[in-house]
Amino acid sequence: MWASIFHRKRRAKADLPPQVRYNLPIEILYTVIPLVMVSVFFFFTARDSETLTKVSGDAPVKVKVEAFQWSWRFTTTYKGKTIEPVAGVPVSDYNQGPQLVLPKKTKVEFDLSTDDVIHSFWVPEFLFKRDVIPGIPEDNPGRKFEITTLDKTGTFAGRCAELCGVDHSRMLFSVKLVDQTEFEQYIATHQAGSAQ
Structure with missing residues (x-):
């Protein structure tokens, strides 16, 4: 009540403040x-x-x-040799998912594809992420990217960074960086069609 009585509008003539229009320098x-x-x-x-x-x-x-919903399949080719594809299932720990083995400090070309929904290939340590979009033809350069792997060995977590369905959070994998000699041994023992 006090505010409505003591702060009511006075009936005096109210002057309008000066009106400024079309200030061209400020608008430019x-x-x-x-x-x-x-x-x-x-x-x-x-x-x-x-x-x-x-x-x-x-x-x-x-x-x-x-x-694919909800894992990854990796097929590696090196010097004309292709290894058996490494695939996985939804997991709760990236160490349980499929593991991509790569040599350290080496240029690697990735070709991304999917047949179901949009995914996103991401290994935080590589400082690069690329969406995997269905329906992009093989000859489209948007499917591929190149990086040079880190100059240290170790196992690094990878994941899907695009919400792709119910088990998106379990779409995990790992990347193991190894020395060149160890990588060549890995290729020799896992080559497609070789006895393991």
Whole structure:
């Protein structure tokens, strides 16, 4: 009651504040600055995207990655030798899922494909993530990317980074980086059609 009585509007003539319209320099400034910012961002994004997604085709190790609900299948080719595909099932720990073995400090070309829904291939230590989209033909460069693996050995977690269904959180795998000699032994013992 006190607020409604003591703060009611007075009946005195209210003067309007001065009206400012069409301040052309400010309107130009508010238009030009965002345009310049967007242009600069676009230039650097386009330049860096082209560099990051460039595929030379001369990688000594090529990996075909097939994503499916809710695991992965990896087929590795090295010097004309293809190893038996490594596949998995949904797991709760990345050490239980399929393991991709790669040599350390080596350029690797990945070819991603899926037949069901959108997935996303992600190994955080590689600092690169790529969506796996169904229906993209084999000759489309958007399916492939190249990285040079880390210069240290170890096992690194990988996962799907795109919500792809009920067992998305269990779509885990691991990448094991090994020395070159150990990788060549791995290829020799796991080559497709070889006795293990």
